[in-house]
Amino acid sequence: MGKKITVIGAGIVGITxxxxxxRDGHEVTVVTAHPPGEYCxxxxxxxxxPAGCTPQAMPGILWKVPGYLADPLGPLTVRWSYLPRAAPWxxxxxxxxxLRRAAQNAxxxxxxxxxxxxxxxxxxxxxxxxxxxxxxxxxxxxESERSYRDDALAWKMRRERxxxxxxFDAAGIRRLVPQLAPNYxxxxxxxxxxxxxxxxxxxxxxxxxxxxxxxxxxxxxVLGVEVDGNGARILATDAGRLPVETLVxxxxxxSGELTARLGEPVVIExxxxxxxxxxxxxxxIPMPVHVSEAKVFVTPMEMGVRIAGQAEFAGIYAEPNYRRxxxxxxxxxxxxxxxxxxxxxxxxxxxxxxxxxxPVLGASAKHRNVYYNFGHGHMGLCGGAPxxxxxxxxxxxxxxxxxxxxxxxxxx
Numbered sequence: 207m208g209k210k211i212t213v214i215g216a217g218i219v220g221i222t223x224x225x226x227x228x229r230d231g232h233e234v235t236v237v238t239a240h241p242p243g244e245y246c247x248x249x250x251x252x253x254x255x256p257a258g259c260t261p262q263a264m265p266g267i268l269w270k271v272p273g274y275l276a277d278p279l280g281p282l283t284v285r286w287s288y289l290p291r292a293a294p295w296x297x298x299x300x301x302x303x304x305l306r307r308a309a310q311n312a313x314x315x316x317x318x319x320x321x322x323x324x325x326x327x328x329x330x331x332x333x334x335x336x337x338x339x340x341x342x343x344x345x346x347x348x349e350s351e352r353s354y355r356d357d358a359l360a361w362k363m364r365r366e367r368x369x370x371x372x373x374f375d376a377a378g379i380r381r382l383v384p385q386l387a388p389n390y391x392x393x394x395x396x397x398x399x400x401x402x403x404x405x406x407x408x409x410x411x412x413x414x415x416x417x418x419x420x421x422x423x424x425x426x427x428v429l430g431v432e433v434d435g436n437g438a439r440i441l442a443t444d445a446g447r448l449p450v451e452t453l454v455x456x457x458x459x460x461s462g463e464l465t466a467r468l469g470e471p472v473v474i475e476x477x478x479x480x481x482x483x484x485x486x487x488x489x490x491i492p493m494p495v496h497v498s499e500a501k502v503f504v505t506p507m508e509m510g511v512r513i514a515g516q517a518e519f520a521g522i523y524a525e526p527n528y529r530r531x532x533x534x535x536x537x538x539x540x541x542x543x544x545x546x547x548x549x550x551x552x553x554x555x556x557x558x559x560x561x562x563x564x565p566v567l568g569a570s571a572k573h574r575n576v577y578y579n580f581g582h583g584h585m586g587l588c589g590g591a592p593x594x595x596x597x598x599x600x601x602x603x604x605x606x607x608x609x610x611x612x613x614x615x616x617x618x
Contacts, residue, residue: 208230208231208232208233209232209233209451209452209601210232210233210451210452211227211232211233211234211235211451211452211453211454211601212234212235212236212237212441212448212450212451212452212453212454213227213234213235213236213237213454213456214236214237214238214428214441214453214454214455214456214457214461214464215236215237215238215455215456215457215458215460215461215580216236216238216240216241216242216243216245216409216413216423217242217243217245217246217247217409217456217458217586217590218243218247218405218408218409218586218587218590218591219247219456219458219579219580219582219586219589219590219593219594220236220238220454220456220457220579221236221242221243221409221412221413221416222325222329222412222590222591222593222594222595223454223456223579223593223594223597223598224236224416224421224594225329225412225415225416225419225421225594226591226594226595226597226598227454227594227597227598227601227602228416228419228420228421229419229598230598230601230602232601232602233420234416234421234422235421235422235423235424236413236416236421236422236423236424237424237426237428237441237443237448238423238424238425238426239425239426239427239428240425241410241425242409242410242412242413242423243405243406243407243408243409243410243413244406245458245555245556246458246459246555246556246557246558246586247405247406247409247586247587248405248406248409248553248555249405249406249479249481249483249512249514249553249554249555250405250479250481250514250555250586250587251401251481251494251503251505251512251514251515252401252402252403252404252405252494252505252507252512252587253344253399253400253401253402253494253503253505253587253588254322254323254326254339254399254400254401254402254587254588255319255322255344255396255399255400255401255588256316256319256320256321256322256323256369256399256588257364257369257371257396257398257399258315258319258584258585258588259312259315259316259319259363259364259367259369260308260312260315260360260363260364261302261308261311261312261315261562261563261564262299262559262563262583262584263299263300263302263303263307263308263311263561263562263563264303264308264359264360265303265304265305265308265359266303266359267303268300268303278533279500279533279536279537281500281501281502281515281516281517282516282517282518283516283517283518283519283527283530284518284519284520285518285519285520285521285524285527288519288520288521288524289519291521292475292519292521294473295473295474295475295559295561296561298473298561298562298618299561299562301561302561302562302563307562308363309363310612311562311563311564311612312363312364312367313367313612314564314612314613315563315564315585316367316368317608317609318564318565318567318589318592318593318596318608318613319585319588319589319592320592321592321595322400322588322589322591322592323339323341323399323400325591325592325594325595326339326400326402326408326591327339329412329591330408330411330412332415333411333412333414333415334411334415335407335408335411337403338402338403338404338407338408338411338508339400339402339403339408340400340401340402340403341398341399341400342399342400342401342492342493342494343395343396343397343398343399343493344395344396344399344401344493344494344495344496344503345379345382345383345393345394345395345396345493345494345495345496346393346394346395346396346495346496346497346498347379347383347386347390347392347393347495347496347497347498347541348390348391348392348393348497348498348499349389349390349391349497349499350391350392351391351392353498353499354391354392354498356498357498361394369396370396370397370398371394371395371396372394372395372397373392373393373394373395374392374393374394374395375391375392375393376388376390376391376392378393379392379393382395382492382493383491383492383493383495385489385490385491385542385544386495386541386542387540387541387542387543389540390497399494401494401505401506402587403506403507403508404507404508404509405587407508424448426443426444426445426448427443427444428441428442428443428457428464429442429443429444430442430467431450431453431464431467431468432447433468433469433573436574436575437453437570437573437574437575437576438450438453438468438573438575438576441453450575451575452575452576452577452601453573453575453576453577454576454577454578454579454597454601455576455577455578455579455580456579456580457580458556458558458580458586459474459475459476459522459556459557459558460522461474461558461566461578461580461581462474462558465566465578465615468570468572468573468576469572470570470571470572470615470616472560472566472581472615472618473560473561473618474558474559474560474566474580474581475519475558475559475561476519476520476521476522476556476557476558476559477517477518477519477556477557477558477559477583477584478516478517478518478519478520478526478554478555478556478557479514479515479516479517479518479554479555479557480514480515480516480518480526480528480530480531480534480552480553480554480555481512481513481514481515481531481534481552481553481555482512482513482531482534482535482538482547482550482551482552482553483507483509483510483511483512483550483551483553484510484511484512484538484545484546484547484549484550485509485510485549485551486510486546486548486549487510487511487542487545487546487547488544488545488546489506489511489542489544489545491504491506491511491542492506493506494506495541497537497541500515500537501515501516501517502514502515502516502534502537503515504538504541504542510549511545513534513535513537513538513541514534515534515537516530516533516534518530522556526554527554528552528554530554531552531553531554535547535550557582557583557584557586558580558581558582558583558586559581559583559584560581560583561618562617563583563584563585564581564612564613565579565580565581565582565583565589565593565613566578566579566580566581566613566614566615567579567593567596567597567610567613568596568597568600568606568610568613568614568615569600570615571614571615571616577597577600577601578615579593579594579597595607596608596610
């Protein structure tokens with residue numbers, strides 16, 4: 207028998223969750239402060255890369271942080287006034303960076319995102335936009351042998367988990383991506399991956415199909431959750447109170463604010479990232495390219511070419527610092543010297559990041575009618591559809607297709 211389900215959030219995680227729940231015959235309403243696909247899901251790098259299973263917290267990362275912070279082109283920045291508030295997250299991040307913990311987290315992340323491409327191909331086909339899901343490999347390029355060796359552990363962990371790779375020298379890199387600058391000496395091709403040609407259009411297409419299939423979308427800001435002995439009962443919104451029978455929290459970085467009201471606080475950070483999208487770059491890029499030193503992806507999209515990356519710790523509500531986008535543009539010129547940057551558009555988004563790179567996924571530990579699906583960090587697009595399918599399994603009373611223990615809300 208179908209349930210009446212409220213999903214908070216209309217990013218890629220919330221919409222794919224809603225789609226899978228509706229497929230199971232539930233009455234599903236999405237409540238969102240923003241139109242579908244117009245918050246963090248708008249501006250990601252578009253990667254569907256099940257190979258990206260190594261967590262951010264890896265052995266040795268702590269010793270790299272000073273260099274990242276000192277480098278004006280580095281991938282990390284912290285607004286020092288925010289550091290005390292970020293400290294609890296950062297301490298748990300460091301604690302997750304042991305070899306044993308990193309290996310466990312890589313296992314869990316790989317298990318979660320392995321079916322990513324198949325899930326999206328299925329959903330996009332049903333929504334009439336199969337052209338958005340592209341199959342390709344991606345290239346990881348290195349400017350020095352040293353930086354390549356620095357990533358040896360990450361590649362070892364990926365290969366141990368079934369990721370196939372091919373190594374190339376400078377000449378091989380030129381053959382794969384001829385317009386890439388000649389200063390890259392080592393490359394790793396990861397075949398069998400994919401990307402989304404327009405993340406915003408994908409979310410909107412899935413949301414439109416969800417509505418055609420009988421789902422509802424209500425644009426309201428959730429201000430609070432009222433609970434009683436039986437669980438969540440009322441959503442307080444900026445347009446009044448909404449009754450709740452079954453609740454799924456997919457509110458991205460704002461999910462922490464909601465779980466705190468539900469008595470289950472989580473350590474989540476707004477790991478802010480930036481992008482620049484060029485509508486007329488004058489480039490022909492056959493596949494996404496990642497430069498490990500800069501921690502950026504350059505992805506060909508139907509809007510042009512997008513470079514995305516950076517990690518900025520400044521909280522949810524601080525104004526964007528578009529000097530971080532300037533850094534991306536400098537990296538773009540370094541990678542592709544012939545790029546036309548005259549028509550670049552800039553954007554900042556807030557990744558909902560957990561210290562161990564694993565989302566919060568599964569049933570509430572306190573409320574029998576509450577489920578969580580948030581905190582995917584850098585893997586929000588890649589992990590969105592597989593996570594949504596898992597939530598549908600457990601809400602519908604089926605055994606989940608993977609063990610959800612690593613993603614439990616109270617693991618810290």
